[in-house]
Amino acid sequence: MAERGSNRSPETGAFFQRDRQWHPPAFTPNYKSSVLRSPQKALLSFDNTLSELTGPVFGHAMLGELDNDLIHNFAKAGESAIGERIIVHGHVLDERGKGVPGVLLEFWQANAGGRYRHKKDGYLAPLDPNFDGCGRTITGEDGSYAFRTVRPGPYPWPNGPNDWRPAHIHFSVFGHGFAQRLITQMYFEGDPLIWRCPIVGGISNKAAVEALIAALDMHATIPMDALAYTFDIVLRGRRSTLFENRPEGN
């Protein structure tokens, strides 16, 4: 793997084209909601302009002390969320293998019983009074991140008559350009529901699904406290600006 880290000067090259055979397509009829929410016409392709090459940057000052601790950020003093205590950690990298520093990561999830703190979730599993399910952090100089939470439970959803989501954590990731913007889901190693899920099944390439499965990482556990999972996220990389006419600068 290429070197991680380093953010000496801002990169301004265009992003590699997205591989839309690797991503799920818009229309995946086994995931019923996609049927009426998928464009039917071809996307308009063009090389990135400044509008896609640039993107917002968020400072560490915005973060609260417990923003990356879902076990405690909604809990009453002295209490904590119920469930299997875990650490999720990894790196945000680009396609060239370089760490992407200073990017905002946001995550959300159900509680240990598979219930979301959202008024549209009517699942009979109860809410945990000490758990809300949202967190965020900003990657370090080497693109690394970590947060603490409880492992979410699977939950049923009205798609097929008996569909269950595998345990998962939603991730929202900013890069340095708005064209890198990505939302995805992290799954857990060994979960037999992964391969039955119509949302996962929208991805046709097995290796692409495996890229969303976090591995149990015994090296990062805290004995007598928490297990750990490793999950690396890869964003679009930038082309080098070799021999390009760039009248807008650079």
Next chain:
Amino acid sequence: MAQSLDRLKESPSQTAGPYVHIGLTPNFCGIGGVYAGDLGSTMVNSETKGERIELRIRVLDGTGTPLKDALVEIWQADAGGLYNSPAELRGTADPNFLGWGRQPTDMETGVCRFHTIKPGRVPFRDGRLMAPHITLWIVARGINIGLHTRLYFSDEEKANAEDPILARIEHRLRVPTLIAERQGDTYVFDVHLQGEKETVFFDS
């Protein structure tokens, strides 16, 4: 055999799902006290330069029904046409304008509103000026990968006519799907995900 050109593969996208608000706009869905406010909900302050405008955006499915669980993010230049980004090398953007905003569509009406400023013009790769525009990124339940599009302004006819991206649209009947209609200080913009009035979405 030649040397390998292997790169890492981008992480595959997955839908944001119906409960995207928990993570991205927790105060909006009743989770108070964790973050001071929802990120991206306020875009301008009294010092921000430029003409104040409101965007009133809806996202409609293939039946014409507004989505009540979508999330829209916008990214735009400041009034002088500069982006507040490290990759902006032409100058320093208005320090009172981040240029980024985020709003959920209303759970009853499906409308989302942004209070922002009208952006200045930004150059295309060859130096020609693009028309003023705002980049939109839309996620929701049922959308497997975030949709990129642009909002242009109905009162910028001349600039729109010379915009290099709008010029790329082969089917000219589809150009108006990217143009928001001015009503006073408000621009009204309906994004059609599918069907006859389908909005032009980008792969860029």
